[in-house]
Amino acid sequence: MAIVIDKSQRWRVFAAHLFLIVLCALVIFPLLMVISISLRPGNFATGKLIPETISLEHWRFALGIPSMGPDGQMIKPDLPVLLWLWNSVKVATISATVALFLSTTAAYAFARMKFAGKKAALLGLMLMQMFPTVLALIAIHAIFSRIGHVFPLFGVDSHWALVLAYSGGIALHIWTIKGFYETIPGEIEEAATVDGATPWQAFWRVLLPMSLPILMVIFLLAFIGAIIEYPQASVLLRSQDKLTMAAGMKQFLYAQKYLWGDFAAAAILSGLPISIVFILAQRWMISGLTSGANKG
Amino acid sequence: MANLQFKALRKSFGDVEILHGIDLEIQDGEFVVFVGPSGCGKSTLLRCIAGLEEISEGELFIGGQQVNEVPPSKRGIAMVFQSYALYPHMTVAENMAFGLKLAGHSKTEIAAAVQRAAQILQIESLLDRRPKALSGGQRQRVAIGRAIVRKPGVFLFDEPLSNLDAGLRVQMRVELARLHADLRTTMIYVTHDQVEAMTLANRIVVINQGRIEQVGAPLELYHRPANRFVAGFMGSPKMNFLPCTLVSATERLATVRLKDGTPVTVSADARGLGDGAALTLGIRPEHLLAGSEAGEGRARTAVRVAEHLGDTVFLYVESPGSPESLTVKALPENRLGMGDPAHLSFPPEHGYLFGPDDRTLPRTS
Numbered sequence: 001m002a003i004v005i006d007k008s009q010r011w012r013v014f015a016a017h018l019f020l021i022v023l024c025a026l027v028i029f030p031l032l033m034v035i036s037i038s039l040r041p042g043n044f045a046t047g048k049l050i051p052e053t054i055s056l057e058h059w060r061f062a063l064g065i066p067s068m069g070p071d072g073q074m075i076k077p078d079l080p081v082l083l084w085l086w087n088s089v090k091v092a093t094i095s096a097t098v099a100l101f102l103s104t105t106a107a108y109a110f111a112r113m114k115f116a117g118k119k120a121a122l123l124g125l126m127l128m129q130m131f132p133t134v135l136a137l138i139a140i141h142a143i144f145s146r147i148g149h150v151f152p153l154f155g156v157d158s159h160w161a162l163v164l165a166y167s168g169g170i171a172l173h174i175w176t177i178k179g180f181y182e183t184i185p186g187e188i189e190e191a192a193t194v195d196g197a198t199p200w201q202a203f204w205r206v207l208l209p210m211s212l213p214i215l216m217v218i219f220l221l222a223f224i225g226a227i228i229e230y231p232q233a234s235v236l237l238r239s240q241d242k243l244t245m246a247a248g249m250k251q252f253l254y255a256q257k258y259l260w261g262d263f264a265a266a267a268i269l270s271g272l273p274i275s276i277v278f279i280l281a282q283r284w285m286i287s288g289l290t291s292g293a294n295k296g
Numbered sequence: 297m298a299n300l301q302f303k304a305l306r307k308s309f310g311d312v313e314i315l316h317g318i319d320l321e322i323q324d325g326e327f328v329v330f331v332g333p334s335g336c337g338k339s340t341l342l343r344c345i346a347g348l349e350e351i352s353e354g355e356l357f358i359g360g361q362q363v364n365e366v367p368p369s370k371r372g373i374a375m376v377f378q379s380y381a382l383y384p385h386m387t388v389a390e391n392m393a394f395g396l397k398l399a400g401h402s403k404t405e406i407a408a409a410v411q412r413a414a415q416i417l418q419i420e421s422l423l424d425r426r427p428k429a430l431s432g433g434q435r436q437r438v439a440i441g442r443a444i445v446r447k448p449g450v451f452l453f454d455e456p457l458s459n460l461d462a463g464l465r466v467q468m469r470v471e472l473a474r475l476h477a478d479l480r481t482t483m484i485y486v487t488h489d490q491v492e493a494m495t496l497a498n499r500i501v502v503i504n505q506g507r508i509e510q511v512g513a514p515l516e517l518y519h520r521p522a523n524r525f526v527a528g529f530m531g532s533p534k535m536n537f538l539p540c541t542l543v544s545a546t547e548r549l550a551t552v553r554l555k556d557g558t559p560v561t562v563s564a565d566a567r568g569l570g571d572g573a574a575l576t577l578g579i580r581p582e583h584l585l586a587g588s589e590a591g592e593g594r595a596r597t598a599v600r601v602a603e604h605l606g607d608t609v610f611l612y613v614e615s616p617g618s619p620e621s622l623t624v625k626a627l628p629e630n631r632l633g634m635g636d637p638a639h640l641s642f643p644p645e646h647g648y649l650f651g652p653d654d655r656t657l658p659r660t661s
Binding site for chain 2: 185187188191192193194195196197206209
């Protein structure tokens with residue numbers, strides 16, 4: 001469908017392209033910088049974008065491959081970067097799954113059921129998520145250290161504590177999914193009810209399959225949120241082998257010594273799981289899943 | 297197979313009462329059409345039967361069993377929704393099988409039932425498709441197929457044809473009539489289209505503002521409407537209404553005077569009313585005559601618009617003594633055109649008189 005364009009429009013199209021190209025360059029530049037820093041010998045934040053000599057020392061460090069020290073001995077990297085990455089992936093996967101389960105069911109109740117206090121609860125959710133979690137950091141620490149006395153599994157310095165803390169931050173997800181549910185005509189679930197489905201069956205076998213795209217989006221958001229989260233992880237996790245990537249990477253930056261090169265290599269590593277999950281999820285983010293239900 | 301019985305059924309949403317006491321009996325195997333203007337409560341009544349809305353007061357019996365508290369799936373009903381409401385992520389076969397699958401029927405049983413329904417509706421070639429890949433008419437068939445598969449005692453249709461184009465609507469209407477003849481199952485059908493009501497129903501229930509106005513066979517409603525609302529609702533184009541006053545009344549004939557003074561006689565018994573009572577004269581467009589010659593008992597007006605459709609001519613003429621328009625369905629030979637003077641005559645045997653309370657006065661022809 002090509003609309004006929006006036007000749008005077010052409011310079012506008014050119015200007016628009018120029019603007020977009022500059023914008024893309026601005027967005028991509030920091031990423032290129034990080035890649036460049038990770039491949040540069042030494043730990044320098046500044047320098048040329050294309051390094052003169054390429055060194056894999058930072059990548060060896062990040063991947064935990066022993067390297068030759070100045071005295072000729074093999075030195076094993078002192079920080080378990082890959083373990084942190086694994087911790088991050090583990091916590092993010094579990095907490096995103098739990099968050100998804102809680103928010104889809106809660107959103108269903110808010111979108112389809114009638115109950116007392118619904119408006120107040122929705123508003124409460126909205127208000128609560130307006131305050132950054134950092135404000136409650138001390139409380140979170142106190143709560144989990146207390147929980148740890150009774151259930152050590154969920155105490156401070158446990159991944160489960162972090163999962164529990166992350167799974168609580170679903171107010172926005174509930175609102176998002178609720179909005180999506182409301183675009184699906186209720187008649188489809190009514191048809192299922194007449195067909196003999198219980199409310200749970202109507203939800204599980206009819207509504208959820210139609211909501212796949214939004215569920216994938218929410219999973220992705222929750223996953224990314226957990227991977228990049230720093231404040232709670234830094235407060236709830238202590239021992240070095242428990243740290244997540246975001247919390248652990250702080251250790252590259254001492255007051256006396258900034259390991260920019262190692263930091264950059266680890267940063268790129270931490271982006272990998274997000275990219276992989278995104279590519280996997282994209283398969284399910286198909287639009288138009290509900291088309292065909294109605295008159296058309 | 298099931299009959300239905302409504303006893304003083306009421307439904308309200310909060311403080312707003314939608315249905316004000318519905319009393320009705322529907323026999324086993326009947327095709328009953330609920331018809332009325334939008335917002336009259338006919339769909340709400342259907343949803344009460346389906347169990348998708350709770351009944352506020354009164355009782356509903358299906359097959360002799362009181363079902364007020366029975367969930368939809370246990371009522372022995374199947375429903376076809378206005379929007380079809382197909383499951384978009386399932387194939388046509390899965391859509392039709394869904395209910396049986398939930399009920400725990402065996403795979404061979406389900407496959408046989410789906411196959412049989414597909415045969416009846418001639419959609420066997422579509423069984424593997426998703427609803428997305430179907431046309432509106434095909435989706436409609438699938439929705440009906442999903443209902444047939446469950447072998448319900450009562451079929452409920454909520455304006456099933458209103459989303460189809462005109463040609464397809466006529467075709468599906470004929471098929472629904474055939475389906476009812478084949479299955480002989482009780483069917484309840486909601487529509488605002490009186491043509492669908494007239495063509496499909498064994499009995500029509502006319503509903504207005506949450507009350508039943510009249511129940512009867514299609515032609516009975518056409519010929520003997522109980523009141524002005526039913527008279528205006530049944531028949532297309534709708535009946536003309538003219539304000540008039542009673543002049544004299546005998547056993548067989550009543551004479552009224554139109555606003556412009558024209559005397560008109562009607563075969564109706566208006567003896568209970570005093571002379572000078574304000575009445576409404578009703579006459580259908582197909583019975584109102586318009587000609588170019590003046591005469592006794594003819595009202596002189598002018599033609600506003602003439603529509604020539606080939607087999608008929610619709611004349612929209614000024615109502616004598618009032619600013620409204622009257623519709624005349626005339627033969628194609630009628631030569632009256634826009635702006636021409638027209639003389640209207642009212643055959644007594646086709647006139648209706650409505651009393652001050654809008655009830656139809658007894659007719660004598």
